[in-house]
Amino acid sequence: MQCPLLYRFRVIDRLPEKPSEAATRGTLVHAVLERLFDNPAVERTAGRATALIPGQWDRLLESKPELSELFAGDAEGERLSRWLSEAERLVERWFSLEDPTRLEPAERELFVETELESGLRLRGVIDRIDVAPTGEVRIVDYKTGKAPRPEYAEGALFQMKFYALVIWRLKGVVPRRLQLVYLGSGDVMTYDPVVADLERVERKLLALWEAIRLATETGEWRPRPTKLCGWCDHQAVCPEFGGTPPVYPLSVRSAESGQGGQGTMGPVRAGTGRPAAVEGP
Numbered sequence: 001m002q003c004p005l006l007y008r009f010r011v012i013d014r015l016p017e018k019p020s021e022a023a024t025r026g027t028l029v030h031a032v033l034e035r036l037f038d039n040p041a042v043e044r045t046a047g048r049a050t051a052l053i054p055g056q057w058d059r060l061l062e063s064k065p066e067l068s069e070l071f072a073g074d075a076e077g078e079r080l081s082r083w084l085s086e087a088e089r090l091v092e093r094w095f096s097l098e099d100p101t102r103l104e105p106a107e108r109e110l111f112v113e114t115e116l117e118s119g120l121r122l123r124g125v126i127d128r129i130d131v132a133p134t135g136e137v138r139i140v141d142y143k144t145g146k147a148p149r150p151e152y153a154e155g156a157l158f159q160m161k162f163y164a165l166v167i168w169r170l171k172g173v174v175p176r177r178l179q180l181v182y183l184g185s186g187d188v189m190t191y192d193p194v195v196a197d198l199e200r201v202e203r204k205l206l207a208l209w210e211a212i213r214l215a216t217e218t219g220e221w222r223p224r225p226t227k228l229c230g231w232c233d234h235q236a237v238c239p240e241f242g243g244t245p246p247v248y249p250l251s252v253r254s255a256e257s258g259q260g261g262q263g264t265m266g267p268v269r270a271g272t273g274r275p276a277a278v279e280g281p
Helices: 004-012 021-036 046-051 053-063 065-071 078-094 150-171 195-218 227-231
Strands: 107-115 121-131 137-143 177-182 187-191
Touching: 004 195, 021 046, 021 053, 021 065, 021 078, 021 107, 021 121, 021 137, 046 053, 046 078, 053 065, 053 078, 065 078, 107 150, 121 150, 137 150, 150 177, 150 187, 150 195
Parallel strands: 137 177
Antiparallel strands: 107 121, 121 137, 177 187
């Protein structure tokens, strides 16, 4: 949705991307908020949460040693110290938005997957699911950035509606509330979906799959320039910056040669030209 050519670079060509401080900080903060709920309710304090940060950072480095490149040349550790302090501030701000002593999540970092009647398979990872005593479901997602302006709110909610669609198709229950917690700005965005919302998302995903299927078969992946291009790792091979994309690794057909059957969407398996599933953000 953001840029078809970027989708190709990431999913089909699998071009490497450098780790970023912002994305890695988000991963670290998510890990801390998940692990905090391992403690009894009375021990879920801001101090306990920030104390988890060094250990979770060590775990991240152990699982992804390449993250050490983020602070290459930081001999005195000053950049790392500032970065960890920023993570602490984000964690502390969460306590002004939610009270973890009153929460008992039903699920944390839950992998979900379902297949629609069309054969399209959807999957993603939900930060937190709360279930009320009455059975009502709330889907919660943490964001370490700032809340979007109102005109961009629908784009932010698409991810949550995607998750709600998966839960609806899996459990037959429409989540009562979708909640985005923005730690960067201290805002909480909520939305109460209805069946019509989720049906619209399903239709949009089917249309998106058709566009991806056609582009996969024809090799036509067009760039979509936006202000986000300045942060893209692939400018050297993007036509918008004078670059040439790598040779397309899949066999192609002309757009006029007929349509293929419905398949599934996601990471393309080498040599097949067909993706596996569509994943939530």
